[in-house]
Amino acid sequence: MKLSTKGRYGVAAMYDLALHYGQGAISLKSVAQRQGISEHYLEQLMGTLRKAGYVKSVRGAQGGYALTKEPAQISVGDIIRVMEGPIAPVDCLLADDASRTFCSRVDICVTRGVWAKVRDSITSVLDSISLDDLCKEEEEKRQGDE
Amino acid sequence: MKLSTKGRYGVAAMYDLALHYGQGAISLKSVAQRQGISEHYLEQLMGTLRKAGYVKSVRGAQGGYALTKEPAQISVGDIIRVMEGPIAPVDCLLADDASRTFCSRVDICVTRGVWAKVRDSITSVLDSISLDDLCKEEEEKRQGDE
DNA sequence: CCTTTTCCGACTATTATGATAGGTTTTCTT
């Protein structure tokens, strides 16, 4: 039940872009440095986020990345789903289609219900937190320190 | 964010033993057949559960496994923790000790809070469901069919 | 004694992860 670095780094990078929202293109290099991520590796992840439409890129010198939507419009769940695929602790939950079942015992399988509850609780947490929420939290944290 | 087969099979096997609770030793072979799991592989998993104290074994012919506690006393979370290790979507949550930190930025890390919320929601779901709950659900399901 | 069963350790094929490497194209600045 571990999140891979794809998900973690993806959220970290998007959060970084959210902190700089409205400041134009932010270079991948600076994001990687601030977040402590390999620049080359992050490059691949940004490609995924770009193709999914969550960030836009500006090529060339002084280029970089920026969010395509306001931070409040992007949830952590959105990012995780792009980076890690559908949120589902077990594969049999992916067969929504009741007829095309994976494990053939869907109707009798009791444990499936457990995994569905887990999935729902994860989803509701991740979808309830936006990048803007994280930025605000950061702000509060900073004020608490001073 | 996938559960491995260790966790899934572990829960399936324990659930099977719960269904047969009070009927003496249940052979691994029959559990493996009913649950559709490789017998040899399940053997390893049962070893883990035995060492953790959740099942006891009877060797020799007519031997098998049985739960050491009542089904109501064993939660799905207990089993998952034994099979998969501590429930934590990211490793930095394992350093409860505030001083010995993994990622060095614990105090400033905003995303850590997200993963903590995810962990808590998973934990509360898994710990709230006992093997007895699953058995009862099975019973209701069967009655619904008739 | 023989069968059934747990127990134990070693081995293995496949896959995902988390990168690294090297080069191409685009664009800004000088």
Add this chain to the structure above:
DNA sequence: AAGAAAACCTATCATAATAGTCGGAAAAGG
């Protein structure tokens, strides 16, 4: 126009985990 800075793209790779398989040893019942 030159050069630097940046995104973009493809390939490669080492490591670890997963999900087993295999072969046998020890225990206990009939």
